[in-house]
Amino acid sequence: MQLLDLIKDRHSIVSVVGMAKNSGKTVTLNELIEEALDSNLKLGITSIGRDGEKQDVVTFTEKPLIYINSGTIIATAEEIFKVCEANLEILEITDHNTSLGRVVIARALSSGYVQIAGPCTNRDVKRVADRMLHYGASIIIVDGALDRITSACPGITQATILATGAVLSRSMDKVIEKTAHQVNMFNIEEIEDNRLEKINQKILKDKTMYIVNNEYEIEALNIKTALGFGREIAAALKKDTKYVIIRGSLVTKTLKDIVTSTKLFKNVTFVVNDATKIFINYKDWLYFEKVGVNIKVMEKINILAVTINPYSPLGYYFSPGEFMDKMKRVLNPVPVIDVMMSNL
Incomplete structure (x- = not known):
C-alpha cells in the first residue's frame, strides 16, 4: 500500500506528525514526495517548526534531508529560503512572520534539497496552505511534531499520518503502547448532539x-x-x-x-x-x-495511517518484521507502513 493512495482524490491538506524526534517523520515526508513524482501529482509542503536541516539543532544527530522535485511548491521562512539548494521561483512573500523572517511561497524550478520552516500559528498555516493550493498544488503536506501536534487539528488539516518508532523506548511493547494511546486519542468519539x-x-x-x-x-x-x-x-x-x-x-x-x-x-x-x-x-x-x-x-481527527521506524539513532533497533506485525495487530484497522523498509 502507498501512502499517497490514502490521500489523493480524498484530501487536499494533510499533516505528518512525528511522536518524537527521529521517529521517521521526514522519511515519511520523502516517501510522499517520491510517490507524488510517480503519480505526476504536484505537492505543496510547509512545516510547523523546522525540517530538512542536515543536523538536528537540539540533539545534534544526523537527519534525513528533504529532496523535492521540480514543480513542488514550498512555504518556508526567508532565512531558510536562502540556504535551499533547489532552484526556487518566488511566488509570494507573505506577511506571516517567523523568527527566521517572513514566510515565502515558492515553486521549485529544479529538483534539489530544501529546508522548511513555515508559519507558527494554526491560522497562518491554514492561510498559507490555501495559498499553495491557489498556486496549483494538488495536495498540501504540513510537516509537524507531537510537541506541536496542532498541525493535526481538523481546523487546519483534513487528515493526519502519524510517524512513530524505536526512538520512543528500548522496549518494543512500550513503543506500541504509546503509539496505540495516541491513535486512541485521535479516535476519541465525536459528540453527536x-x-x-x-x-x-x-x-x-x-x-x-x-x-x-x-x-x-x-x-x-x-x-x-x-x-x-x-x-x-x-x-x-x-x-x-x-x-x-x-x-x-x-x-x-x-x-x-x-x-x-x-x-x-x-x-x-x-x-x-x-x-x-x-x-x-x-x-x-x-x-x-x-x-x-x-x-x-467537537471535531474528530482523521488518522490515515501510522508509519514506523524500527531503528533508533541511539544504536538499538527492533526486528522490522516483528515490529510491523505487532503494530498491525494492535492498531487494526489503521494501516501501518514501514517507511524505512520501503526506502532501502
Whole structure:
C-alpha cells in the first residue's frame, strides 16, 4: 500500500506528525514526495517548526534531508529560503512572520534539497496552505511534531499520518503502547448532539468556559482556561449538568482535581474541540476511564495511517518484521507502513 493512495482524490491538506524526534517523520515526508513524482501529482509542503536541516539543532544527530522535485511548491521562512539548494521561483512573500523572517511561497524550478520552516500559528498555516493550493498544488503536506501536534487539528488539516518508532523506548511493547494511546486519542468519539453543536457555534469565539445543563441552558464560568482550575470547575457542577465545554487544553491535573472534588463528574461529558488539546498519558487515561470520566470532541481527527521506524539513532533497533506485525495487530484497522523498509 502507498501512502499517497490514502490521500489523493480524498484530501487536499494533510499533516505528518512525528511522536518524537527521529521517529521517521521526514522519511515519511520523502516517501510522499517520491510517490507524488510517480503519480505526476504536484505537492505543496510547509512545516510547523523546522525540517530538512542536515543536523538536528537540539540533539545534534544526523537527519534525513528533504529532496523535492521540480514543480513542488514550498512555504518556508526567508532565512531558510536562502540556504535551499533547489532552484526556487518566488511566488509570494507573505506577511506571516517567523523568527527566521517572513514566510515565502515558492515553486521549485529544479529538483534539489530544501529546508522548511513555515508559519507558527494554526491560522497562518491554514492561510498559507490555501495559498499553495491557489498556486496549483494538488495536495498540501504540513510537516509537524507531537510537541506541536496542532498541525493535526481538523481546523487546519483534513487528515493526519502519524510517524512513530524505536526512538520512543528500548522496549518494543512500550513503543506500541504509546503509539496505540495516541491513535486512541485521535479516535476519541465525536459528540453527536445538534443542540450542543449550535450552542458551541454561538460561543465559538468566546474564550470563556461553559457548563450546559439537561435543558441546554448555559452558564459561563469565570475562568478562561481549565489549566489549574479543576476544583473551580468541580464546584460549578450541579446534578443537572450535562456538558462542560473546555476551552484550550485538558490535562491530567485538571481532571484529577475534578474527580477528587466531586462525584457529579460521572453524569457529565467533558467536551474539547479536538484531540490535539488533550494531554493525558496512557496510565492516567486508563484511570479516568475506570472511574467513569467521559470525554468527547467537537471535531474528530482523521488518522490515515501510522508509519514506523524500527531503528533508533541511539544504536538499538527492533526486528522490522516483528515490529510491523505487532503494530498491525494492535492498531487494526489503521494501516501501518514501514517507511524505512520501503526506502532501502
